Amino acid sequence: MIIGEPLRALISRYSRLLKDLDILQILVLNVFFGGLTLYAIMMIPLQLFSYFTILGVLLFSTFFVTAELLYKRPKLPQKRDCLKYVIVLCLFLITLYVRLIPASPFTFGSIRDTSLHSLFVQVILENKQVPATFQPYSPAGIIYPLGFHPIVAYAVCISNWLIPSAILYITTLFSAMSVLGAYYLGKALSSKWHFGISLALVFAFVAPYPKYITWGSNALVFSIPLYFICLSFVPLLMKERREFDLSEIIFIGTLFGYLAAVHLQPYETLIASIGLWWLINIAKSKRKALSQLKYILVVFLISLIIVSPFLYRWLIWYPYPYHNIGLPEDVEIPMKVWASYALSNYQDIPRALLNGINYFWNLLGPYIVLKVIYLIIASLGIIIAIAKRKNDAFDNEIVQISLVTIGGQMLVLLLAESFLYSVFSPQSIMLYLSLDMLIGVFAVWLCRSVSLRLLKTAITKINPSQLRSGITKNSKVLAVALLAGMLVYAPFVYSTAFHDPQEIRGAYGVWAITTPDDLELMLWMRDNLPQDSVILVNQYESGLFIPSVSHLKVIFPVTAVSYSRSYQTLSILLEEGNLNLTTCNLMKHFNITHVFVGRYTSIFDMYKHKWDSQPLLQNPNFDLVRKVGNAYLFAVSYKYPEVAFQDDFEYD
Incomplete structure (x- = not known):
């Protein structure tokens, strides 16, 4: 968090985009700004990524933050804000604790994904930059974007952790940070506190992912909070007559590019969702859509620049067998690895759809009852989102983001299944994240309805004229809303506390077998x-x-x-x-x-x-x-x- 603060302060000085963030949003953003800073150092081909460089960056950032606190003397938050912060932090800490329980008995994580990410970090530390190949461990080229790995390398340098241990626990930390990322998104897109806390509550207890990611996918887990942060800027890009400074466009493009460097799947979903939203806008108003396009294209191009070294390698090595250099002459990758999701595997579209539905159902979680409840609540969330979409302009942005990312993810899945050797990912995890947002919308509607009825009865008995002002100011609203939400989500809370640790530990045990x-x-x-x-x-x-x-x-x-x-x-x-x-x-x-x-x-x-x-x-x-x-x-x-x-x- 500390090493990201200088970059955030610099951007805040020249941009309006980060002016209204609260302390929790700043903390989450600083984590990824720190990762972006380390990524920039790692990508410079001058062997700068060393212990002494990292120590220098850490000391400078510590001095900067100390001076900033002494000079600015930030105001203490109000009691009401403190209560919100305490609730969100408690949700984060509970989630972290629950997800550490199943991971703690294991020496290392997955022998497949985690060992590969450990090798990436090892060659970065040995070369003090991103090398072209895995040498001396393998002559194969490195094409995979490495936005996740500088954070791990940083943790290894300052803590003397073993690399696989660092990856296991950092992945667990960022799995829990999805709660803070969801809060960031809800708070950024709504003027009301309800949505931030609601989304945090959903990702603490209800959301199946990233909770059930136990097979590895370390970079994907790391990317989910960053994906939420990037989504918060999408409505700004799509607003009519919204003018951006060059610094703001560069910032958004850089942040999107860093998401691509961390993991391509959320980046693809993000870009596909923006494109889909733009197509909807062009159907409504061609003039409005064309005014948005100039910013969207520039942001997209800047994001590609951030991952251009890896994109360049992919392009120049594409003609080689299996699109990489340094592979043994007798390498032969089975077709089932490349084409397991291909549409050509199915005789007709209905069978492909049935297989997709079955795949979606199986990935939803291990408990049939909770699957059914989840789908019911998600369906109600979609219905309410559509029915209430015009009631509040700010809340409408969350609804729009939720719906458009579902379409964006479906588009990415279709491209992945149609073009087998492309960069598109056939994994559907991002689809669950969109449904989780809609569940958060349903939770807000439910809590509002319950609290309004209860408080309306109580206030009307005293003074009917105080109805509207009393509801917004009464400190009991938060408690009543949370109670209503917890009653609805009680099965998920119970499962998270008493069943998930054992279930997740068993899932970890398939690949986390190091003793x-x-x-x-x-x-x-x-x-x-x-x-x-x-x-x-x-x-x-x-x-x-x-x-x-x-x-x-x-x-x-x-x-x-x-x-x-x-x-x-x-x-x-x-x-x-x-x-x-x-x-x-x-x-x-x-x-x-x-x-x-x-x-x-x-x-x-x-x-x-x-x-x-x-x-x-x-x-x-x-x-x-x-x-x-x-x-x-x-x-x-x-x-x-x-x-x-x-x-x-x-x-x-």
Whole structure:
């Protein structure tokens, strides 16, 4: 938060866009301004992203914030505002606590996504900038935008965390920060406090995502609060006769570009939603739409500049096999990886729609009753949003954003399913976020109706003339509204408190299988193995974290290189315990010096990808170097390549 304050203060000096933010909105915004600052430092190809640079930025920001507080002497908030802040902060802290409970027993996060993000952070820290490839760990090029990773690198530098641990807990933190991001959006789009608190309440207890994201997707979780912040500027872009200064256009475009650098899916939804809204406006008034277009195009172009290094790599490497450099010649990515969502997989449109509905239903959560309640409330939210859309100009912006982002996400899904090798994502998580906003609209309507009826009865008995003024000023409105909302959402609150921790812990356990034994062995490898060691690892075991923990090369990390046919063959041979001449030759082909066998294998595919340590213990070509619990490290000696299997013997 501290390192983002100088940038926010600079923008506030030249722009009106950030003038009316409250303290919670400023805190949330500063987090991402800090990330944007670190991203800018990382992208400069001068190896500036180092411990001393980060320390210098932190010290400068601390001095700046201290001087700002002493010079400006900010006013203390009013009691009513303090109550709102306390409620939102309590919702955030409850959410953080509930989401830390299932994550805390695990050493690291997903062996797939988290290990890949850990590798990104590792090469950033080693190169002190964004490198072109994963070297020395892999010759494959880096095309994935890295807006999320500077925050992790910053945390690692100032705390001495292990990279995978930092990613696990930062992801959990930003999952809870979706509550603050939702509050930011509701407060920014409505003059009334109801919407900010309502959206915060929905994302604390009702929203299935990002709560149920346990398979990784760390950058997507990080992007959700930023996505809400970006959405708050969309109605301004679409307003008729709204004039923007150049500094404001640059700011909005830069913020949108940073969202794209963090994760493309929310950025695509954002741009598609803006485009859809503009098409609706052009149908209403061509002149109005054309006046908006000049700002929209400039914002879009500026946002592309922010991710232009990665866009450039994608364009120049697109002609290569699988659109990347440094891949083994025998890489062959199965069509099911590329085309699992393709419309061409279905005989007709109705079947594709039924499959999409089934997919949407399955992702909604693990509890059928809560799924039904969720859909009922979301449907009521849509009905009320449409029925009440003209009642209040400010509240109408939330309704418009909710509805247009549903259309934008549907457009992105259609493009992803129609153009298989494009940059569009077929994941539908952003659709749930839009429905959650509509649930927040329903919550406000419900709480208003209940509180108006109760207070109308009470005030009328005293003085009917005080009805309208009494309702807006009476401090009991907040308590009554929250009580009504909690009664409606009681099943979600109960589930969040008593069922979700166990359910989420079980979901984490599918991929978060690293144990303290695995970690101890990796740390030993870091301190004792030579730097030119090449470790063979299983794609379904914890060895994928070796590059970011032990700083050693593995065959292969979770990138396209792992689809090498030679590596796939070698993995199958080890799954079968078949240590023959082919196995030996394939290991020589990859220059493998060691084999890592983790304690656990992912339950995915019913443990079929497990490597048994016993055949390795019984073969003279493999020497046991280190054993910690049930985690093993073998050295490959190649002494007897003709020996396929040695006689059984008992090992202690």
